[in-house]
Amino acid sequence: MPSVNTKYFGTMAYAEESVYDFPSGLPAFEEHRRFVLIEQPEHAPLVFLQSLLKPELCFLAFPILVVDRDYQLGIAEEDRAALELEPDRQPELGTEALVLTLVALRDNFPPTANLMAPIVINLKTRRGLQAIRHDSLYSHQHPIEWHAAEQTC
Amino acid sequence: MLVLRRRAGESLLIGDDIEIELLAVTAQGAKIGIRAPRDMVVLRKELRITREQNARAALAPPLQDFTSAIRKLRV
Numbered sequence: 001m002p003s004v005n006t007k008y009f010g011t012m013a014y015a016e017e018s019v020y021d022f023p024s025g026l027p028a029f030e031e032h033r034r035f036v037l038i039e040q041p042e043h044a045p046l047v048f049l050q051s052l053l054k055p056e057l058c059f060l061a062f063p064i065l066v067v068d069r070d071y072q073l074g075i076a077e078e079d080r081a082a083l084e085l086e087p088d089r090q091p092e093l094g095t096e097a098l099v100l101t102l103v104a105l106r107d108n109f110p111p112t113a114n115l116m117a118p119i120v121i122n123l124k125t126r127r128g129l130q131a132i133r134h135d136s137l138y139s140h141q142h143p144i145e146w147h148a149a150e151q152t153c
Numbered sequence: 154m155l156v157l158r159r160r161a162g163e164s165l166l167i168g169d170d171i172e173i174e175l176l177a178v179t180a181q182g183a184k185i186g187i188r189a190p191r192d193m194v195v196l197r198k199e200l201r202i203t204r205e206q207n208a209r210a211a212l213a214p215p216l217q218d219f220t221s222a223i224r225k226l227r228v
Contacts, residue, residue: 008216028204029211043216060213104210114210117203130207132199134182140199140206 004036006050007058019052021127032057047100061100067113067144073099075120079131083122098123112141
């Protein structure tokens with residue numbers, strides 16, 4: 001079984017079929033195309049999106065409904081096509097797509113989540129991308145209030 | 154900010170070699186065409202914001218600091 005050096009948890013073994021494939025990387029990190037999702041019960045519902053290319057690159061993320069339980073997906077048509085999701089509707093959370101929001105922490109400010117550009121993964125193909133919304137319904141610096149009860153991706 | 158009113162098919166010029174044409178306006182939004190030199194980067198602003206936000210997210214602090222900051226928010 002291959003293993004990965006992680007930013008927070010030392011060396012961890014992972015199954016090849018658990019790798020998420022980001023053909024275009026993420027904006028500003030285009031060369032990072034393969035990630036694993038690390039879930040640790042003591043940190044739940046926080047999850048860790050660890051790059052297989054570089055141990056130092058590990059994003060902290062929440063399932064999007066944890067941050068906003070009423071979040072409405074707005075994945076652009078071209079992004080749905082790139083992920084081979086249904087062209088005429090938004091995917092179903094948790095069954096068709098895994099949707100995470102990346103968390104940023106600035107000095108002396110509470111953590112914020114980027115609800116404008118969630119990470120969307122097609123659960124069938126395990127392929128993902130960062131889907132930037134073209135509307136202005138959600139903030140890229142949404143203050144996090146944690147709803148502990150909601151833990152669904 | 155300079156604000157202009159344009160109708161579909163009308164353009165505006167920025168400097169000598171940039172032309173921005175309003176192609177169509179629908180309920181979904183305005184369709185804009187841009188003519189500019191090849192070496193000029195044209196980006197949706199959300200993409201730049203996302204790049205900056207990702208760079209910031211990648212500078213995650215030691216996990217201890219982070220989880221305690223998150224715990225404080227727990228409702």
